[in-house]
Amino acid sequence: MSNLILDAEALYTELRAGVQALWRPGMALMGIWSGGAWLADRLAADLPQLGKPGVISSTLHRDDFGARGMASGTDATKIPFSVDGAHILLLDDVLFTGRTTRAVLNELFDFGRPASVTLAVLVDRGGRELPIQPAFAAAKISLPAAQKLALAQGDDGRFTFTIEGDA
Amino acid sequence: MLHKRNPQLNHHGELIHLLSIEGLPRDVVTHILDTAGTFLSVNDREVKKVPLLRGKSVFNLFFENSTRTRTTFEIAAKRLSADVINLDIAKSSASKGESLLDTIANLSAMHADMFVVRHSESGAPYLIAQHCAPHVHVVNAGDGRHAHPTQGLLDMYTIRHFKKDFTQLSVAIVGDIVHSRVARSDIHALTTLGVPDIRAVGPKTLVPGDLKGMGVRVCHDMAEGIRGADVIIMLRLQNERMSGAMLPSAGEFFKNYGLTEDKLRGAKPDAIVMHPGPINRGVEIDSSVADGAHSVILPQVTFGIAVRMAVMSIIAGNDA
Numbered sequence: 334m335s336n337l338i339l340d341a342e343a344l345y346t347e348l349r350a351g352v353q354a355l356w357r358p359g360m361a362l363m364g365i366w367s368g369g370a371w372l373a374d375r376l377a378a379d380l381p382q383l384g385k386p387g388v389i390s391s392t393l394h395r396d397d398f399g400a401r402g403m404a405s406g407t408d409a410t411k412i413p414f415s416v417d418g419a420h421i422l423l424l425d426d427v428l429f430t431g432r433t434t435r436a437v438l439n440e441l442f443d444f445g446r447p448a449s450v451t452l453a454v455l456v457d458r459g460g461r462e463l464p465i466q467p468a469f470a471a472a473k474i475s476l477p478a479a480q481k482l483a484l485a486q487g488d489d490g491r492f493t494f495t496i497e498g499d500a
Numbered sequence: 501m502l503h504k505r506n507p508q509l510n511h512h513g514e515l516i517h518l519l520s521i522e523g524l525p526r527d528v529v530t531h532i533l534d535t536a537g538t539f540l541s542v543n544d545r546e547v548k549k550v551p552l553l554r555g556k557s558v559f560n561l562f563f564e565n566s567t568r569t570r571t572t573f574e575i576a577a578k579r580l581s582a583d584v585i586n587l588d589i590a591k592s593s594a595s596k597g598e599s600l601l602d603t604i605a606n607l608s609a610m611h612a613d614m615f616v617v618r619h620s621e622s623g624a625p626y627l628i629a630q631h632c633a634p635h636v637h638v639v640n641a642g643d644g645r646h647a648h649p650t651q652g653l654l655d656m657y658t659i660r661h662f663k664k665d666f667t668q669l670s671v672a673i674v675g676d677i678v679h680s681r682v683a684r685s686d687i688h689a690l691t692t693l694g695v696p697d698i699r700a701v702g703p704k705t706l707v708p709g710d711l712k713g714m715g716v717r718v719c720h721d722m723a724e725g726i727r728g729a730d731v732i733i734m735l736r737l738q739n740e741r742m743s744g745a746m747l748p749s750a751g752e753f754f755k756n757y758g759l760t761e762d763k764l765r766g767a768k769p770d771a772i773v774m775h776p777g778p779i780n781r782g783v784e785i786d787s788s789v790a791d792g793a794h795s796v797i798l799p800q801v802t803f804g805i806a807v808r809m810a811v812m813s814i815i816a817g818n819d820a
Contacts (some may be wrong), residue, residue: 357699402514402817403552403810405531409538411632443547 339486341492344455344471345372351469352376352383352422352453357470360420362386365437368484372455375490376424387412389423391436416445426484428454431465449461456494459483507629514818517629517638519813520647521688529692533657535810536803542579543802552813553582556613560586561603562641563619568777569641569651572801573616576808582614591616604628612636614816622646634820639811643679650811651776652685654804656693658796661803662772666690670697672719672726672767674757675735675784676706682776687714701725702757705747722757729767733777734759737784750783751755760786764794772796 352362362383364373373386388411392404421441428434434452441447457470460478476482480498487493508517508524515528541546558577562570570586577584589603598606606613614637617625622644629638642648657665663669671690677683677700690698691714700711701719711718719725726732737753747753759773773785775796781787790797 390538393542393552398817399551403531403535403814406533409541411541439551443545443550445546 337473339456339474339482339494339496341455341494345375345492346419347471348372348424348453348455348469349376351471352424355422355451355453355469356383357420360422361414363389363412363421363423363424363441365425365433366390366410368455369420369424370408371484371492372424372426376500385413387414389437389440391433392437392441394436396432396436404483410444412444416441416447419445419447420449421447423450423452424454425452426455427472427482428457428465428467429460429482430453431461431463434465435463455484456482502780504522507626510818510820512818515811515815516818516820517625517640517815518649519625519629519638519640521649521652521685521692522647524692526635526692526694529560529653529689532653532807532810532814533660535814536653536657536806539579539806539809539813540803542806542809549579549581551581553580553613556582557611558584558614558616558812560584560609560613560616560641561589561618562587563586563589563617563624564642566618566642569618570616572804573641573650576805576812577614577616579805580809580813582812585612589724600624600627601631604632607632608636609778614639614812616641617696620644639808642681645679645799646684648681648685648776650732650804650808651682653811654688654800654807655682655686655719655733655774655776657803657807658774658800659800660771662796663730666693666695669695669730670699670728670768671695671731671733672699672701672729673733673735674722674725674759676737677702677711677735678706678708679738680735683733686733687711687716690694691715699725699729703747703753722763723766726759726763726771727752727766729771732759732764732767732771733774734773734779734785736776736778737780739740749778754783758782758784758786759789761788761792764789774800777801 362373364370364386366388370388377383377386390410452467453469454467455471457473458476480496483495485493501770506523510516560570574584607756616639618641624643625638625640640649673683699717699719700707771794775797779785779790
């Protein structure tokens with residue numbers, strides 16, 4: 334276990350401020366399943382002006398399908414607005430290699446042609462393997478590749494981070 | 501004690517072929533149904549295609565005629581971005597005397613990744629699965645009287661869609677059960693998913709006697725068989741077998757076992773009526789029922805594509 338302590342609730346407060354700063358009228362919120370979707374739901378509850386968020390899943394466009402097979406328990410993409418011409422604010426909990434973001438962008442374009450896509454994340458943990466950068470990250474940290482950083486949401490809606498694997 | 505490994509599963513218990521629902525663990529069946537739910541929404545997109553089987557070749561091998569099942573497999577494979585090759589085997593090499601395994605060896609040399617097989621002999625897809633290369637996957641699209649697992653799975657998807665929970669249901673399967681691989685696959689699937697009350701309804705000549713051992717209640721009286729049922733699965737009366745001694749006439753069968761609005765009133769008020777198609781109007785089902793409010797026959801067809809996409813994507817993602 335790492336000694337690193339990440340206060341997910343404090344970071345959520347920073348993310349909320351970051352999203353407010355990025356927000357423009359006519360934008361649409363979209364959370365990447367699962368952690369990003371939890372964040373989008375909570376932001377939409379805290380800031381009703383953001384509207385009803387969409388949920389987007391990377392499952393059908395993952396590049397590790399051949400090695401990992403079909404993931405189980407993933408929710409299908411649900412987009413309650415038209416993607417064509419939309420300015421989309423995409424949310425994720427942890428940005429690592431960028432491969433999930435790439436898969437999600439492909440998924441998004443199956444629904445239409447957005448005018449723009451902006452990415453905001455709770456934690457940017459480095460280790461990028463693709464040219465993808467967030468417009469906002471509440472925290473930037475460096476973790477060894479073998480460590481897994483995962484967001485969890487309690488029954489009360491509060492967020493916590495767990496770090497698993499060897500440093 | 502040694503257990504013979506289920507040839508459909510790899511050493512991790514993951515699905516690598518779909519040959520029969522018999523012997524599949526409940527979580528494997530549920531995973532297929534959940535995945536099908538994901539694919540159902542692909543039909544609502546501007547781009548009705550996902551890249552999971554891009555660069556893979558799916559060979560439809562239909563040794564027995566079928567337009568509908570072959571078409572739904574073809575649509576499913578194409579929506580997964582696979583290259584689909586349809587072989588009308590009945591008209592080609594098999595008629596020149598080539599053996600089944602020689603046909604498979606030749607097609608494997610053409611770099612097939614998946615075989616979708618329909619065959620009049622029970623067990624033919626098993627034989628192919630045992631002899632094909634480790635990276636090749638096999639889907640049974642109906643073998644003899646044995647199994648039609650994707651139909652069984654799409655029936656389960658349909659039931660779950662409309663009824664949500666399997667554990668309180670009464671399901672009646674009505675008609676020509678003895679010839680029906682659909683009935684057999686449905687019974688295995690319903691049992692695996694925990695349905696407590698399964699009934700097989702039909703004349704003595706068309707309901708096999710060994711069903712009681714599968715936990716199925718046999719009824720020869722239609723009214724008794726569908727009384728209080730949540731789900732009624734009508735089977736096609738196989739016209740090609742009508743000339744035998746099994747039945748006096750289609751008219752008499754309809755009188756006793758054809759589903760009419762009047763008979764349907766004995767089921768639950770919110771009962772659903774299913775049929776694997778093609779339907780014989782006025783033989784096993786009255787037109788007013790087939791087109792009526794209880795009928796979910798057309799949703800079955802739509803769900804069938806999503807279920808076949810789920811099966812193909814799951815097995816393609818798992819190594820032997």
